[in-house]
Amino acid sequence: MSATSPERVASRQRDATVADTRRRVPRTDALLADPAIAARIAELGRDLVKATVTRVQQRCRDGAIAPEAVPAAVLDALPPRAATGRPVVNATGVLLHTNLGRAPLSPAARAAVAASCGTSDVELDLDTGRRGVRGAGALAALRAAVPAAEAALVVNNNAAAVVLAATALAAGREIVLSRGELVQIGDGFRLPDLIASTGARLREVGTTNCTTAADYRAAVGADTGLIVKLHRSNFTIAGFTAEAGIDELTGLGVPVLADLGSGLLAPLPLLPDEPDAATALRDGADLVCFSADKLLGGPQAGVLLGRAATLERLRRHPLYRALRPDKLTLAALEATLRGPAPPVTAALAATPADRLRRATAIAELLRGNGIDAVAEPSEGVVGGGSAPGVRLPSAAVRLPTRYGEPLRARDPAVLGRLADDGCLLDVLAVDPADDRLLADAVLAVARCR
Template identity: 40%
Template sequence: MRGTNSPNLLILLLILRYGKEDCQAIFQESLPVKPTLQEVLRQIPSVDTLLSSPEIQSILGEAPRWAQVAAVRQAVNALRQQLVAHPQQAVDILSTLSARIATELASLLQPSLRRVINATGVIIHTNLGRSLLSQAAQSRVAEVAAHYSTLEFDLDAGRRGSRHSHVERLLVELTGAEAAMVVNNNAAATFLMLAALVHGKEVLISRGQLVEIGGSFRMPDVMAASGSIMVEVGTTNKTHLRDYEQALSPETGAILYVHQSNFAIVGFSTMPSPAELVALGHRHQLPVLEDLGCGAFLNFASYGLHPEPTPKASIEAGMDVVAFSGDKLLGGPQAGILVGKAVYIDCIRKHSLARALRVDKFTVAALEATLRHYHDEQEARQEIPTLRLLTLPVDDLWKRAKRIKRRLHLPDHLQLNLIEGESEVGGGTMPLQKLPTVILALSSHQQSANQLEQTLRLERHPPIIGRIQANRVMLDLRTVLPEEDSELVAALNQFNSGS
């Protein structure tokens, strides 16, 4: 057995020489002692110790004290959870904590409501804030935010005034209505209109107009919540004037006409016109109410787009009250606008819920500035971003796209092509309208489209929101503002540095 290297033979010799029990004790003493989980957890410094550490202080910098404490505490808790979940994992505690603290601090100091670059091609993007405000509207909001204002003060009389007065005159001028008021959105406007005028009464509405808007808010639900009693007439695709006439009863309180702003029924269909319903309603001394939805003030047909009904046309047709949005095709802030006959608007204004649904000074300031643009159609088209994006010639987009591509320095694995595409209006408006656009189509043979999209969304400042199609990230220039082109170029060129 001389010269053998067999471990088993050595163990046997040792057992024969010292005995089994003594050998076991020798081997156990020679093995390294692995710390228990509790011992590892005790090695994590306390929050106070970390806060006073020069290395950690260099990471925390001049951040507010509350953010420093929260970042360190969250990092410590996260590390504890990691060690408990993976007790066998070897971890460099200090370096791990340093990295976690830096990440947590950046997250804490980053606002939740953030600016993004909209490259989705959806102009009135509800998830991204809908319509952008004009420069004049932005300035007015900033002014009333920084100073006291005449929100509910009549300067001429020297006493309390009405917040509706700042926009009522403009709305009356632009629509031809007798009176107007504003609440916080169009769903609220429709609800308040029904609650104030037809609570406990029957309201006739076509089955083809029982719309559902964003967030699963359905017209039948709004009507039920208002206390009015919905009476469906006609069918989904065909409703005749006689259907309304046959449904009239002593309990009927109004006729409601709802614009199908977020969908379209085409083909074998018919619907009475607003003027026909007005004539029927007034013949029976009933108010005729309209939920117009998007509320366009511009004749879009003159710009080659699908025509949209306007509040002015509804008032001219004889509608008693018209409700519409302020932040869709109007291009202003979120608001629900009510225009119509003074007797009905006054009744709505006095309803107890009007105060609960009222708008604040920022909405009033932005809406007033937006409405002023409409005194001149060309000024409105140029100054209101939503209108400008809707009517932007595609040739202008091609020029911008080519300039952007010339400024790009992408790594070999990335490919960017300029292709034709179609943008959408969005916001539950013009469902059939497609707008010609230019798309920057980004692809890679090393990364998936999902990975590229995630990088642009999570690792760029500001985040860039695009869409994925055919394993490519599509960046639609129609919704990227010209002043954002340089930021878009910089974000794409970051791929060249490996980030």
């Protein structure tokens, strides 16, 4: 009988070790009953947690981790929340960053959303127990905020507002619009294509830089369903220019829609060239529409204000059913209008000195911990298609460029901008309550280097 070779002995020992490790892998039911893991089930759901447990158990069977390390490895592998999206500290210097969801909601709006997460009276009159007006509170708040409006209507976003108005008032007919207002918005969407999708025909008037009231009058005829006056939300035209005001377009026998885009309810001295709803209605517009998640500072929604009879035509149109907002949007919008000033309004009200003071305090804290940081004046923008060309005096903390990527990888992520061989953390859009969070994120990145 031949002797067993050393290689075969070693192989058997490894097999025995692997088999022993596999036997010692904690059972799925035991892991799911672990108090710390069970607590995450309440946050993330059983299916997601169980799938993570299965993956970590396989790592243990493969010998990558020891059996006693499995519970901690499961907790480390679980995501911080059920949704994949991460919160972001907006240090870009763009106040309304479309890719970051534009306006952050106010504490009042967040509380209203939380209160409406269950069943709510979104379309029920609790006084009578009968069906009520959908979002009656939000509609009343809009009318109170803009007394010149006879009625209000809310849809998914401002593009939906334009589509609904064009469909209800001009499907199969002409819409008159200046050539200088044929805009293209983000991701390649073009207004002419949007109008064409409604079944209306676009009648272009004037030139790129000059369109007069006479151009509109010459175009309006029996087949005209609507005149649209569009705010150039993301570009400006300078030099030899001319455009007709809303007050010059009324009285032509067709409704006038003023697409204001950015959502100012009344004039704002800081942005004197930005159109507002109250002025447009006083000038005679039958309808105005705008986004609620821009300068209004609310949730994503499209707001329509104007004549009651015209808005009732839109509300009764079958397309409205497909475009109406949900209860959470209506709750957040009402709270934005009735509650304290939202973060966007507070940010615009801050002075350049306020912003520089905050940036200086953050930079001093970082330098005190050995980080190369300096505060400096900067320029921000409103963003989100609002106030094109307007620069807002701001302040930023300058860090070495290498901080940009690891700050973006954190949770919450911190998003600055890379410029002039540095990573700039602009405080324009950062809530002052988050200044310490911003500094702590930089400190954490520095400790990991």
